[in-house]
Amino acid sequence: MKEGRCLALIGESGAGKSITALSLLRIVPPPGKITGGEVILDNRDLLKLGKEEMRLVRGEELALVFQDSLSTFNPVRTVGGHICETINAHRRLPNGQAKEMALEKMADLGLPAGRVFRSFPFQLSGGMRQRAALAMALCLHPRILITDEATTSLDVTLQAQVLHYLKKHLEDCCMSILFITHDLAAAAAVADQVAVIYAGRIVEKGQLKKVFKQPLHPYTQALLRSHPSFCPGTLKPIQGSPPDLALLPEGCSFYPRCPEAAGICLSRVPEMLEVDSGRQVACHLVKSAILTKGEIAAS
Amino acid sequence: MLKYLAKRFLTLIPVLLGVTFITFILMDIAPGDPAEIMLSRRDIEVTPENLERAREALGLGEPLPVRYLSWLQGVIQGNLGTSFTTGEPVSREIISRLPATIELAAGGLAVMFILALPLGTAAALLRGTFGDHLGRLTALVGASIPSFYLGLLLITYIAVPTQWIPVMGRGEGLIGLVLPSITLGFGLAATYARLLRANLLEVLQLDFIRSARSRGLKETVIIGNYALRNALIPVVTLLGITMGHLLGGTVVIERIFAWPGVGRLAVDAIFDRNYPVIQGYVLLMGVAFVFLNLLIDISYRFLDPRVKMEEGEGQTG
Numbered sequence: 001m002k003e004g005r006c007l008a009l010i011g012e013s014g015a016g017k018s019i020t021a022l023s024l025l026r027i028v029p030p031p032g033k034i035t036g037g038e039v040i041l042d043n044r045d046l047l048k049l050g051k052e053e054m055r056l057v058r059g060e061e062l063a064l065v066f067q068d069s070l071s072t073f074n075p076v077r078t079v080g081g082h083i084c085e086t087i088n089a090h091r092r093l094p095n096g097q098a099k100e101m102a103l104e105k106m107a108d109l110g111l112p113a114g115r116v117f118r119s120f121p122f123q124l125s126g127g128m129r130q131r132a133a134l135a136m137a138l139c140l141h142p143r144i145l146i147t148d149e150a151t152t153s154l155d156v157t158l159q160a161q162v163l164h165y166l167k168k169h170l171e172d173c174c175m176s177i178l179f180i181t182h183d184l185a186a187a188a189a190v191a192d193q194v195a196v197i198y199a200g201r202i203v204e205k206g207q208l209k210k211v212f213k214q215p216l217h218p219y220t221q222a223l224l225r226s227h228p229s230f231c232p233g234t235l236k237p238i239q240g241s242p243p244d245l246a247l248l249p250e251g252c253s254f255y256p257r258c259p260e261a262a263g264i265c266l267s268r269v270p271e272m273l274e275v276d277s278g279r280q281v282a283c284h285l286v287k288s289a290i291l292t293k294g295e296i297a298a299s
Numbered sequence: 300m301l302k303y304l305a306k307r308f309l310t311l312i313p314v315l316l317g318v319t320f321i322t323f324i325l326m327d328i329a330p331g332d333p334a335e336i337m338l339s340r341r342d343i344e345v346t347p348e349n350l351e352r353a354r355e356a357l358g359l360g361e362p363l364p365v366r367y368l369s370w371l372q373g374v375i376q377g378n379l380g381t382s383f384t385t386g387e388p389v390s391r392e393i394i395s396r397l398p399a400t401i402e403l404a405a406g407g408l409a410v411m412f413i414l415a416l417p418l419g420t421a422a423a424l425l426r427g428t429f430g431d432h433l434g435r436l437t438a439l440v441g442a443s444i445p446s447f448y449l450g451l452l453l454i455t456y457i458a459v460p461t462q463w464i465p466v467m468g469r470g471e472g473l474i475g476l477v478l479p480s481i482t483l484g485f486g487l488a489a490t491y492a493r494l495l496r497a498n499l500l501e502v503l504q505l506d507f508i509r510s511a512r513s514r515g516l517k518e519t520v521i522i523g524n525y526a527l528r529n530a531l532i533p534v535v536t537l538l539g540i541t542m543g544h545l546l547g548g549t550v551v552i553e554r555i556f557a558w559p560g561v562g563r564l565a566v567d568a569i570f571d572r573n574y575p576v577i578q579g580y581v582l583l584m585g586v587a588f589v590f591l592n593l594l595i596d597i598s599y600r601f602l603d604p605r606v607k608m609e610e611g612e613g614q615t616g
Contacts, residue, residue, distance in 0.1 A: 027512045029504075059515030066513075071506030074525050076603050085524070086514040120604045136514070 006170055006177040008191035008208065010184060010223070014242045016200035017180045018067075021148045024178075025058050041143070060090045063142035067149035069129035072136075073121035079129075080117035083136045090140055105135040109165060127158050134162065138169065146178045151186055163190050184227045188212060193278075196220045199243050199253035202272075206279035216281045218258045252284065260285055307593050315585045322581045323367050326574055333357060333383055333572035340384065340571075357383055357574075370578060379582070380575035382568075389579040392564060399469060400560035403483065403552070404545035406476045408538075410484020411491055418488070419495030420527065426500060434492070441489030450482040450555040467557040479556045483549055487541065491534060498530035505529075532602050539595035543588040547580075 011017050022028045024039055026046065039046040046057060058064075066072050073082055083102035087093060093101075099117070106113040109131040116124060116132055124132065130153055137145060145166075151159045167190050170177060179191050187194060187208070194208040196219065204217040215221045225236040240257040243249060249256060255265040262285060270282040275290060334353035338345050354360055361369070373380055379389035422434040458466045458478055469475040502508065503526050511521045548562020561580065568576035599606045 022509075025513050027509055029509065055515050055517065057515070058513055064510075064513040066506065066510055068506065072510045074507045074511065074529070075605060076528055077524070085516060085520065089514065089516045089520065122605055 002176065004170055004174050004176060005193060006167075006179055006191040007193040007195060008179045008181060008187035009195050009197055010181060010187055011197035012182060012223070012238070012242060014245075015197045016245065017182075017197055018148050019200075020197070021064055021146045021178070021180055024146065025062055025064055026054055027058075056090065059086055059137075059142070060140050061143045062146065063137035063140065063144070064146045065130075065133050065137045065148065065150040067152060069126060069133045069153070070121060072133045073129070075121060077120070078117070079119055079121060079124070079132050079136075083117075083132075083139055086136055087139060101139050102135070105139045106132060109135050110161060111135065127154050130154055131158075131162065141173055142175065144176045144178060146180065148180045149182070152181065152183055159186065160189075166190055184212075184224070196223065199248060200245055201253065201282065202280075203254065203283065204281045205272075206276070210276075210279060216275065216279075216286045217283045218260050218285070219254050222257075222259075252282075304593075307589075307596075311586070311589045314589055315582060318581055318585045319371075319578060320367060322578060323363065323370075326572070326577060327363055329572075331572045333574060334359065336572055337383055370575075374582070379579040382576050383573045384571050389575045392576060393561065393579050393583060396559060396561045396564045399558060400546060400548050400562065402469075402473075402476055403479055403549065403558060403560060404542065406480030407483030407487060407545060407549075408542070410480045411487040414484060414488035415491035415495060419492040420499060420522065422492065422496040423499035423503065424522070434496075438489040438492050441485050442493075444486070445551075446482050446486050446549070447551050447555055449485060450478070450552060453478045453482060454555070469558065475556075479552050479558055482552055482555075483545075491537070494537060495530060495534055498533050499526055502526045502529045528602065532599065535595055535598060535602065539592045542591050543584070546587040546591070547584050 009017055009020065019028065019032070022032075023034055024046070026034065026039075028034060034047060037047070041057070041061065046054065049057065073079065077085075080099065080102060083105075084098040087098040087101060091098075103113040103117060106116055111128060111131055116128060121129055130150065134147075134150060147166075151162050154162060163186060166177060169175060170190075177190065179187060181187050191208050194206065194211050195202045196204040196211070196217065198219050204211060204215065204220045211220065212224065215224055219238075222236070222238045226238055228235060238257060243253055243256070249266075251267050252258070252261070252265040252270050255261040258265065264284045268284070270284045270287065272280045272282045273287050273290070274280050275286065281287075332350075334350050334357060335345055337357070338349055338353055343349055358366065358369075370380065377390075379393075381388055382392055385392065418434055418438070422431045422438075425431045425434075454466050458464045463474075464477055465475045466478075508521060508525055511525050516525075546561070548560045548565060550562040550566050552558065553560045553563045561583070564576065565580045567573070568580065
């Protein structure tokens with residue numbers, strides 16, 4: 001991810017989007033465990049940080065907004081209390097300054113800041129609560145904001161407003177956003193890069209415009225075909241459901257649902273292949289298509 | 300709020316009428332004649348004439364509804380009657396015993412909190428480890444060990460050899476309170492530690508705890524401000540009931556430590572068929588239960604803002 005950019009992580013329910021977010025912050029709930037890999041932020045591997053160092057990264061450098069705003073907040077504390085607490089966990093500020101920061105951020109998001117600050121979470125509407133959660137995540141100016149379906153529960157006008165604000169924030173504050181969603185339209189509205197995830201693996205990655213215009217991976221194609229704005233008139237759902245991640249099929253995890261699956265897909269996991277600058281796909285078929293094209297060009 | 304309190308106090312009246320009337324009937328049905336017992340206590344020969352006279356003196360000649368109504372009339376005027384055995388006013392007898400009971404209840408609760416809070420929290424945080432199993436085993440022992448046995452153990456192995464602590468009675472200052480409080484608190488702590496552990500484990504799995512972690516809050520803040528506060532709500536409910544029982548006196552512990560509390564007064568009164576004292580005791584228990592539970596309900600308001608006391612309150616948005 002690059003500074004000031006927004007990467008959308010898309011995929012259907014159960015594809016592993018949320019667990020990716022939790023893994024980045026190292027708060028995967030037990031019995032889940034991170035067994036390998038790296039999370040690199042500014043040349044630091046977050047998986048190798050100590051507990052206290054990691055705590056400081058959370059909220060300050062990586063901020064996460066959850067889908068369900070009611071479960072974001074502690075039911076017995078005020079919204080303002082939450083935000084001030086978050087600020088104080090990272091910075092020592094004189095009295096009142098944290099409150100001012102909180103009020104300012106909430107006003108930015110179009111909330112009646114004073115009232116929301118004093119309210120308990122259950123006293124706010126879903127939309128207000130979600131924006132309050134967003135304000136809380138933004139108040140420390142994180143390097144990367146991770147929104148896990150954060151705008152999905154908002155109504156259309158509010159969603160547009162929040163997306164607009166995020167985009168503006170992106171440019172002004174050198175922040176990056178990891179925009180996790182299954183809403184392709186929302187992804188298209190804010191993101192410039194996109195990564196498509198299936199069964200816990202990224203299957204296609206690249207510039208959003210290119211990927212959406214010309215999807216290479218059969219899963220991306222199928223995903224786009226099931227959305228009205230990409231395929232007007234005829235919606236085609238993807239047959240079947242995502243695999244149980246504990247019982248992944250051998251080979252490419254998408255082959256049982258893939259309309260074009262060939263012999264090789266059953267036996268070997270496809271590797272990520274760079275097809276264009278910044279454009280990567282993990283599919284045997286795309287790979288062989290490119291290879292044949294290359295041979296034709298060579299001969 | 301005031302309207303709510305007034306309403307709650309009004310519910311006190313039917314509760315008290317109910318429990319005292321039922322006790323009245325039960326005492327009447329129960330075998331044993333207070334007049335006979337009184338006579339034999341005073342070494343007066345039990346003859347039909349003497350019995351008749353004693354009954355008359357004790358006010359037992361009237362039929363039951365009349366006796367109940369006249370007792371009620373006395374209560375309204377602040378007169379709980381006089382004890383059959385001592386001839387003292389019942390209110391004075393109870394009030395003279397109440398401080399000892401309150402002391403013991405407070406001491407027991409203090410010991411309970413000192414043990415249960417850290418143990419319950421630690422057990423939840425160390426779930427599944429050796430410490431957790433050890434804690435649960437201790438809690439099981441604590442819950443199963445009878446208080447008379449624990450009390451005797453403490454007397455035999457601590458009070459007698461060291462001579463620091465009086466074995467019997469209240470002693471000077473608060474030192475006499477130590478052993479009975481430990482005996483009482485230990486048994487209670489076992490139950491409360493287990494309850495707290497279970498609640499805490501449940502709360503720690505909730506999403507807002509994960510959310511708090513994702514914001515980089517310190518683990519101490521998460522446990523104290525987030526988990527414990529939510530986990531304590533059911534504990535407080537149980538506390539209302541426990542406190543009611545404690546104010547009624549803890550008969551066994553009062554016996555072992557010769558503690559002059561209300562519980563012993565009540566048990567002695569029952570053996571003597573001392574009706575006015577029993578009635579006074581029941582009245583006190585009724586008031587204590589209703590009042591303590593009211594207090595608990597009010598405290599919910601501070602623990603959990605979602606609890607509304609009356610319509611239209613608590614909702615601003």
